[in-house]
């Protein structure tokens with residue numbers, strides 16, 4: 001996501017610090033913001049935060065964390081979440097400015113119930129394959145922080161990235177537990193929450209692909 005440097009970025013981040021996690025709080029978990037037994041949800045690459053806000057509003061019984069590596073982009077997500085505070089019946093949403101590479105510095109092993117990847121950057125060049133957030137190295141990282149009963153959900157409009165992801169999953173000896181190449185005309189649509197990219201691409205007529213995975217059985 002390209003974005004011009006925001007004016008007064010530092011001050012704007014500071015104004016949202018109540019919902020921004022600090023490294024000292026790690027490992028993050030439900031106890032930080034909710035009942036310690038609440039399911040922990042994590043979105044990686046949250047962009048402008050629409051999905052995270054809507055999910056936290058829809059599921060007050062869950063603790064929702066949203067990670068984004070670009071501070072400038074995160075300002076939009078944080079300010080959106082601050083503006084929508086009245087929509088949340090629980091104080092259950094927090095943001096993390098970090099790279100997915102450092103996921104395990106923020107979350108303990110087997111601590112996350114739901115992990116969401118929404119419209120991850122496709123990195124189409126072959127030399128950038130390892131940067132794709134569904135590369136097998138990332139998938140293995142996600143499986144380490146997911147509980148054995150956890151679920152990873154991936155959505156994209158990008159057919160090449162979806163096909164690549166299926167190859168990576170197969171290389172790990174796994175099979176998706178759910179899969180559709182047209183989410184908006186499937187039964188999974190019932191509980192779907194749209195992201196900013198999803199609204200944009202689906203309004204242009206692109207079918208949305210979705211899959212769900214569970215960690216390998218030990």
Ligand SMILES: C[S@@+](CC[C@H](N)C(=O)[O-])C[C@H]1O[C@@H](n2cnc3c(N)ncnc32)[C@H](O)[C@@H]1O
Pocket residue numbers: 001044045046047048067068069070073098099100101118119120121133195196197198
């Ligand atoms: C294409 S945007 C999608 C934004 C949002 N999920 C949506 O669906 O509207 C992908 C986002 O992922 C973030 N991102 C990419 N690689 C990342 C990484 N390694 N760690 C954290 N965030 C990342 C980008 O900065 C960008 O904001």
